[in-house]
Amino acid sequence: MLNHFPAWKNILIILAIIIAAIYALPNLYGSDPSIQVSPLRKAILDDEKAETIRDTLKQNGISWKSDTLDDSSLLLRFINTDTQLKAADLLRHDLGSQYVAALNLAPATPEWLRSLGAEPMYLGLDLRGGVHFLLEIDMDSAIKQAEERNASDIRSGLRENKVRYRSVKAQDGQIIVQFKDLDQVNKARDYISRQLSGLEFVPQEEQSLTLIARLTPNQKREIKKFAIAQNMTTLRNRVNELGVAEPVIQQQGEERIVVQLPGVQDTARAKEILGATATLEFRLADVKHDVQLAVRGRIPAGTRLYSERDGTPVLLKRQIIVTGNQVVDASSGLDQQTGGPMVSVTLDGVGAKKMGRVTSDNIGKPMAVVFIENKSETKKINGKLVRERKQVAEVINIATIRDNFSRRFQITGLDSTTEARNLALLLRAGALAAPMDIVEERTVGPSLGKDNIEKGFQSVIVGFIAVLLFMIVYYRKFGFIADIALTANLVLLFAILSFLQATLTLPGIAGIVLTVGMAVDANVLIFERIREELKSGSTPQQAIHAGYEKAFSTIFDANLTTLIAAIVLFSFGTGPIKGFAVTLSIGIVTSMFTAILVTRMLINWIYGSKRLDNLSIWPLWTSQHKVLDNVSDENGLTEGMKG
Secondary structure: OOOOOOHHHHHHHHHHHHHHHHHHHHHHOOEEEEEEEEEOOOOOOOHHHHHHHHHHHHHOOOOOOEEEEOOOOEEEEOOOHHHHHHHHHHHHHHHHHHEEEEEEEEEOOOHHHHHOOOOOOEEOHHHHOEEEEEEEEOHHHHHHHHHHHHHHHHHHHHHHOOOOOOEEEEEOOEEEEEOOOHHHHHHHHHHHHHHOOOEEEOOOOOOOOEEEEEEOHHHHHHHHHHHHHHHHHHHHHHHHHHOOOOOEEEEEOOOEEEEEEEOOOOHHHHHHHHHOEEEEEEEEEOOOOOHHHHHOOOOOOOEEEEEEOOOOEEEEEEEEEEEHHHEEEEEEEEOOOOOOEEEEEEEOHHHHHHHHHHHHHOOOOEEEEEEEEEEEEEEEEOOEEEEEEEEEEEEEEEEEOOOOOOOEEEEOOOOOHHHHHHHHHHHHHOOOOOOEEEEEEEEEOHHHHHHHHHHHHHHHHHHHHHHHHHHHHHHHHHHHHHHHHHHHHHHHHHHHHHHOOOEEOHHHHHHHHHHHHHHHHHHHHHHHHHHHHHHOOOOHHHHHHHHHHHHHHHHHHHHHHHHHHHHHHHHHOOHHHHHHHHHHHHHHHHHHHHHHHHHHHHHHHHHOOOOOOOOOOOOOOOOHHHHHHHHHHHHOOOHHHHO
16 A cells, blocks of 8 residues: 555645745745835825925935835835934924825835835734724713704704794703794604614694604614724724834723734824814805905805915805714715716705705805814914814815706816825714724834744744644654645745735734743644554554544544634634734644644655655654564464454
């Protein structure tokens, strides 16, 4: 009996290991301290501006390794973090508010590997350094805002349906509507029941002239779910301003969001961007009055003076048509008629009615989209850090109303597809659905992260070498084969983590260490089974075949139970536990592949085509027939039992 794999199986195994080696290779090159300069809004970062930045660094005696200019940013690589921090302070002062100079760590992967899509693993906060925030959403404010919106919708709806009322107010979690006669109460009840399904009525006396409505429990749950989902989306988009390549933004519980920004060392700027609140408004433009007179202080009644992003003044009417809270969806694309960039907007039911009413009366007139952001900035005044709040209102788009529209409409007249994408982004997630407070803040320095990396990988190396030595000493040539498979297992594990762009943390390194120990379990089971087969009288080739066949079910069961435990940890755990579960799960799969297929392939190459009298699988039976004969003679066994 000879042991062979088909040629196609050998080729697939070798190909898998080669591809894994390529995708694991970027992790050996490390990263460079770097600064990513990005333009904000309509600022441009072209070759001329990049050259100006380079000249600024040269004039101040700051050297850098290399720089790369792409469509949206300039990446400057430095030799050490001291030079990086010095350059960042200089550029922030020199560039002003139109550009962001974000601290980062850029992978030092060679170009030929990047061209193949090979990138290193992301490093978590505990390994790379950075900032950690725990944000708590003010759900009471989200509920209160919803009650105010419903009260406003009731006012406008009753006026449209000519239902006379005395007052509508949101108070103490209820919307109280008062009337002068009972007939109007019944009409209002019918309207609210039809149009505002998220409200329920509080029982009142039969002849009462007051209607009291409140949000249903289901509606409150939906408001809270929307608030946390909208805020998470908004935070992801805002983090782009910081130039962070691999932020961690995830929900924790029902009212909290965890934000981790690896590589970011500017905590103050991170807090300013994450904590800013913003909203969007649609207003009609005032084309009757002179803008220049308004600039000089003579603002007409019923209008307000705004500025476009390039600084151009514009007059808008005070009446707000709809706000960003009423935008359900927005997507960018190309206008089928003109071929120019456009943004398709979808409003909710209440916003659609308001938009339909206004646009039908103002066809041919311009409408503006206003982006209003409340920012808080930390400034040093008289040696003390002072936090100032300011409101920035910008007109991000003005377009002519071509037709009557309500629920769905298009915004055209945009300069580029990039501006269309940005506008759709702002409309979808420009505003926080509810205010947030930072309840926990933690900063991990890059030196501590570097120390964690060194200690973590030292533990991997020590565990790896200990297992290698044990296997060689105890199983000799078979142990050496298992060591090759163990090395291949680590290569596969790092390759998959890199390919998935997973974030490696300290618990993740613990998962790798555990995987190294567990990876040889399967080989121990197989090798011990081979020993038992030899002891029972099987030929070496039969023992190899039976060892792999009979040990498989045990290996599969043991790894399956561990995999189930890892899946449970991933499902119910938070960030660090998820990292441990991911590396453990991948390690289980790769260890089964290497222990069963890679070692079998190597053993087949060494022993598969030979007629063997013995196997180098120490300690007892080097030639199993001779050993069995000796044992039989000493114990007086019969010839039949020896067979």
